Amino acid sequence: MRDLTNAELVAHAKLHDRSAWQEIVRRHLPLLWSTARSAGLREADAADVCQFTWLTLAENLHRIRTPAKLSGWLITTARHEALRVRKVRGRELPVDLWGPPEPNFPSPEELVLADERARRLWRAFAGLTDQCRDILRLVAYAPDLTYQDVAEALGMPVNNLGSTRSRCLAVLRRRVEQEARV
Amino acid sequence: MTLLADLKSLLDQVDPTPPHLVTPPKFPPPDDYTLLDWSSDSAVAAPTGMRGTGTSRSLRLTSDHTTVDLRLDTVRDLGVRALGLVHPPRGGTVLISWPDGGSASGIDPIGWFRADLVPAGPLRFVVRQPDLLDLGTGWFVQ
Numbered sequence: 074m075r076d077l078t079n080a081e082l083v084a085h086a087k088l089h090d091r092s093a094w095q096e097i098v099r100r101h102l103p104l105l106w107s108t109a110r111s112a113g114l115r116e117a118d119a120a121d122v123c124q125f126t127w128l129t130l131a132e133n134l135h136r137i138r139t140p141a142k143l144s145g146w147l148i149t150t151a152r153h154e155a156l157r158v159r160k161v162r163g164r165e166l167p168v169d170l171w172g173p174p175e176p177n178f179p180s181p182e183e184l185v186l187a188d189e190r191a192r193r194l195w196r197a198f199a200g201l202t203d204q205c206r207d208i209l210r211l212v213a214y215a216p217d218l219t220y221q222d223v224a225e226a227l228g229m230p231v232n233n234l235g236s237t238r239s240r241c242l243a244v245l246r247r248r249v250e251q252e253a254r255v
Numbered sequence: 256m257t258l259l260a261d262l263k264s265l266l267d268q269v270d271p272t273p274p275h276l277v278t279p280p281k282f283p284p285p286d287d288y289t290l291l292d293w294s295s296d297s298a299v300a301a302p303t304g305m306r307g308t309g310t311s312r313s314l315r316l317t318s319d320h321t322t323v324d325l326r327l328d329t330v331r332d333l334g335v336r337a338l339g340l341v342h343p344p345r346g347g348t349v350l351i352s353w354p355d356g357g358s359a360s361g362i363d364p365i366g367w368f369r370a371d372l373v374p375a376g377p378l379r380f381v382v383r384q385p386d387l388l389d390l391g392t393g394w395f396v397q
Binding site: 091094095097098099102103106107110116118120121122123124125127128129132154157158160161162191194195198209210212213214216242245246249 | 258259260261262263264265266267268269270272273275276277278279296298299310312354375376377379393394395396397
């Protein structure tokens with residue numbers, strides 16, 4: 074199953090092939106999890122959004138017009154629901170996982186990172202804008218996504234995405250290098 | 256691309272996907288129903304409160320011939336109470352689904368139905384009325 078394209082997996086899933094479903098979940102779960110968490114959801118709510126996304130896919134499997142764009146469809150579905158759940162939960166938000174770390178103390182996230190290189194990357198990433206973090210997270214987990222998919226998922230104009238992505242990546246690279254010189 | 260690969264590895268370490276999510280959920284069979292339009296959702300219009308003290312959410316869903324008003328009260332650590340009104344009233348049943356189960360609530364002559372403490376998380380309501388196509392909310396997280 075791991076060699077099949079998304080379109081082929083959808084075709085198998087329509088025939089109730091359980092292993093196709095498992096591969097769809099295996100392939101996309103980290104992306105959905107990251108999408109829900111970056112919307113500011115706590116773990117339990119992010120897990121609900123992942124489950125919601127699979128259930129919604131199961132109900133709409135026969136209506137998906139372009140199965141090759143499964144990844145984009147899943148991200149868009151998960152992100153829309155994650156934003157709605159965030160509103161349902163009101164103003165109480167979990168600790169900002171993606172926010173910048175305290176300047177003088179290692180963050181809990183840094184403490185779990187074993188080597189200095191990873192800590193530098195984390196500090197550089199955490200210091201990016203929300204938009205840059207969202208874009209780079211998506212393309213890190215799903216490099217095959219088209220600009221159109223990413224733009225739809227994030228609610229951005231597709232025209233700017235290529236240049237914004239390049240700029241975000243350049244800023245990240247530069248900040249990692251700066252961290253290394255400190 | 257190495258930087259993006261490093262970033263993916265980093266995110267996996269900092270916020271790993273819970274292992275229990277790797278197993279696909281049991282999918283309830285997709286019912287053959289007409290999707291209701293979401294006319295209003297208090298969660299979208301205005302935040303309704305703070306998690307931890309319980310929240311109320313009001314939904315209005317419509318089709319060509321039926322309106323469903325739904326009030327969902329989330330009770331901390333217990334679940335969700337649902338109170339709904341189907342109008343015009345025609346009797347029938349509301350089927351409530353969650354990922355690994357479901358329940359049915361009768362619609363009274365005035366159009367009211369209620370369900371006490373269904374599990375919080377993904378839910379779906381399907382209204383089954385005599386001689387009409389079923390109407391459903393689609394899945395949503397409560």
